[in-house]
Amino acid sequence: MLTLREKYYDFDQISSKVFKCRRDDQFFTMKIVSILNEENQANNGVPYWIIREISILKELDHINIVRLIDVMTDGPDLFLVFEYLDNEFQADFLKNPKMFMYPQMKKEFLYQILNTVAYLHARKILLRDLRPENILVNVRTQVLKIALFGAARTFEAPLEAYSSSVGCLSYRSPEVLFQFGCEKYSTPNDVWAVGCIFGEMLLHRPLFSGPSDVELLDEIFTLLGTPTEETWPGVTSICGTCALMGPPQQPKDLAKEFPMLNPDGLDLLSKMLCLCPNYRISAEDAVKHPYFKGV
Amino acid sequence: MASRAIVQQQQARGEAVVGGGKQQKKNGVADGRNRKALGDIGNLANIRSAVEVKPNRPITRSFGAQLLANAQAAAAAGNNKKQACANVAGPPAVANGGVAVAKRVAPKPGPKKVTVTVKPKPEEVIDIEASPDKKEVLKDKKNEGDANSKKKSQHTLTSVLTARSKAACGITNKPKEQIIDIDASDVDNELAAVEYIDDIYKFYKLVENESHPHDYIDSQPEINERMRAILVDWLIDVHTKFELSLETLYLTINIIDRFLAVKTVPRRELQLVGISAMLMASKYEEIWPPEVNDFVCLSDRAYTHEQILAMEKTILNKLEWTLTVPTPFVFLVRFIKAAVPDQELENMAHFMSELGMMNYATLMYCPSMVAASAVFAARCTLNKAPLWNETLKLHTGYSQEQLMDCARLLVGFHSTLGNGKLRVVYRKYSDPQKGAVAVLPPAKLLPEGSASQHS
Numbered sequence: 001m002l003t004l005r006e007k008y009y010d011f012d013q014i015s016s017k018v019f020k021c022r023r024d025d026q027f028f029t030m031k032i033v034s035i036l037n038e039e040n041q042a043n044n045g046v047p048y049w050i051i052r053e054i055s056i057l058k059e060l061d062h063i064n065i066v067r068l069i070d071v072m073t074d075g076p077d078l079f080l081v082f083e084y085l086d087n088e089f090q091a092d093f094l095k096n097p098k099m100f101m102y103p104q105m106k107k108e109f110l111y112q113i114l115n116t117v118a119y120l121h122a123r124k125i126l127l128r129d130l131r132p133e134n135i136l137v138n139v140r141t142q143v144l145k146i147a148l149f150g151a152a153r154t155f156e157a158p159l160e161a162y163s164s165s166v167g168c169l170s171y172r173s174p175e176v177l178f179q180f181g182c183e184k185y186s187t188p189n190d191v192w193a194v195g196c197i198f199g200e201m202l203l204h205r206p207l208f209s210g211p212s213d214v215e216l217l218d219e220i221f222t223l224l225g226t227p228t229e230e231t232w233p234g235v236t237s238i239c240g241t242c243a244l245m246g247p248p249q250q251p252k253d254l255a256k257e258f259p260m261l262n263p264d265g266l267d268l269l270s271k272m273l274c275l276c277p278n279y280r281i282s283a284e285d286a287v288k289h290p291y292f293k294g295v
Numbered sequence: 296m297a298s299r300a301i302v303q304q305q306q307a308r309g310e311a312v313v314g315g316g317k318q319q320k321k322n323g324v325a326d327g328r329n330r331k332a333l334g335d336i337g338n339l340a341n342i343r344s345a346v347e348v349k350p351n352r353p354i355t356r357s358f359g360a361q362l363l364a365n366a367q368a369a370a371a372a373g374n375n376k377k378q379a380c381a382n383v384a385g386p387p388a389v390a391n392g393g394v395a396v397a398k399r400v401a402p403k404p405g406p407k408k409v410t411v412t413v414k415p416k417p418e419e420v421i422d423i424e425a426s427p428d429k430k431e432v433l434k435d436k437k438n439e440g441d442a443n444s445k446k447k448s449q450h451t452l453t454s455v456l457t458a459r460s461k462a463a464c465g466i467t468n469k470p471k472e473q474i475i476d477i478d479a480s481d482v483d484n485e486l487a488a489v490e491y492i493d494d495i496y497k498f499y500k501l502v503e504n505e506s507h508p509h510d511y512i513d514s515q516p517e518i519n520e521r522m523r524a525i526l527v528d529w530l531i532d533v534h535t536k537f538e539l540s541l542e543t544l545y546l547t548i549n550i551i552d553r554f555l556a557v558k559t560v561p562r563r564e565l566q567l568v569g570i571s572a573m574l575m576a577s578k579y580e581e582i583w584p585p586e587v588n589d590f591v592c593l594s595d596r597a598y599t600h601e602q603i604l605a606m607e608k609t610i611l612n613k614l615e616w617t618l619t620v621p622t623p624f625v626f627l628v629r630f631i632k633a634a635v636p637d638q639e640l641e642n643m644a645h646f647m648s649e650l651g652m653m654n655y656a657t658l659m660y661c662p663s664m665v666a667a668s669a670v671f672a673a674r675c676t677l678n679k680a681p682l683w684n685e686t687l688k689l690h691t692g693y694s695q696e697q698l699m700d701c702a703r704l705l706v707g708f709h710s711t712l713g714n715g716k717l718r719v720v721y722r723k724y725s726d727p728q729k730g731a732v733a734v735l736p737p738a739k740l741l742p743e744g745s746a747s748q749h750s
Contacts, residue, residue, distance in 0.1 A: 051578045055617060
């Protein structure tokens, strides 16, 4: 078996743990992951999130997912070799000023995100940590790539209990925020995150940004109204305590909050940000929404 | 044109039209979920029970053949142009050849008679009457336009007459079983992932052989089937002690078998492979996986912390980090659901599947077949009637006949289990919490000849 140096050469450091390298006149991005780190003091071997990330990435073949080419081990380090994305691909895509030059571009990128999420869900993969920082875009070619699958995991139907301490707080769905400890959640959690990203694309700021679970829920209910048994059957039993719900609030008119959106766009946004996960649109159906006509 | 006008009228009145119509509401909230209807799982009554052909003379064999010939001639005259199925009631559509074609109609109160003329001769007029008590139940495809909906199965005159002539000849003597929509109760449960369930299982079926280990025991000089069985028996015990998920157990065995298929392992390291495989599977599946030290203690310090970690890396590299694989378990949960089980059947199916996992001989069958055979063997053991049905056949993709060999194997394991030394699975499923299914007498499986009658 070839060693790392025999297989790859011309290493060029991009950041502390990321290198550009070459093999047979082809460029790759190499990410170094240390098995022994402060989180793994007991040294339980390869961390669970690396096992998940690699085995999931190995199975995926989609234009909008950063492709894992190779995995190599050397002592306590793992070397993950990904497809090379040139400088035109910029991470944290919503910080890219060119993103907002053309309204059609937002629609194109939203479509690509939803298409990718639908692809993952059809392969029993929950993304769980979808946020702008994990999305790279090439504005010139209008290609988007989702990276970093540290929080992804496969699911079986019916879904078992999974850790609820996942994902960036701003993009967490109400069903996850309501649940403390290990609870059940499913594919609608990822759709909620896409809805938050959609809102952020339009407003140029995070849709919800509360610093804690309770404050974030309050922000969500301020915009979308407090859920009731009618709009979210079983919500009172889920939240356990009415203190989480706060005083009842009426939903705001999304047309006033998002004046830049046409009726189709408002319909899609409202369906993605539906409080009840049962009624929330699936990624598969969202891709077919009339809002994307002509994309 | 007439039927189009009716569609427009119905839509104007707000009535539901299959493949379109108003968006339904749940509890006052628009259903944004817009679930894809499961096209292949329906409760459609079959053609023989839905329509009744009443010719004006008895159907003898020769008359049946004559009717069939006439219908085929008429179809040929119409340049084989097939009439698309209509979703609403209306006057019979007439094809180019002057033959009126029976249309699929939405249920309406009372029987509706449609006269279908085969040839312009009075003695060859056939009434097709929709039986009021056996109406077709059409699935409502919410918010899905006709363009997106799958093409409905068409009941042409030829197929109706063929069915009748077969019936007259005694070729078919029983109405086709209804297929149960096993996901109907989960439409409002997001945890069931109903929209994706078909895609997921299509994908599983597609890739199950890629990760299925080949026959390897002959290439292992120091390991035999008995040793593997001892290892699996011990791992099931460890799995129970740690209270791990069943996914973890099945993935552990999959990892072991795939590793042994690509790497020669000395006898003294077999348990080390098992421990490391369970460690990896736990990390992949569990929220709180056991730690390496737990495995060191469990193995009675037969292996060190470092040895376990080194083996973990070796296995991961050899398997190229591929752990996202369909095991028999992922199929088993679906197939058990298709069996519409009681608790006893569910326990028995899991028992059969774990017996299969313990025995190397089942490795010759793909994961979906092992899972389907476990359900079939469980039904045989519990004398469920019918032993196999159309719903199970649809979801598993296997007929009873195809499962017979593997099911016999599983039943054979059950019958010899009580006498052997490897009794962990037996103990596990003798527990009243598991319905004590292991102590039930093994199935008397049907002889091979009778299998086809039920499949």
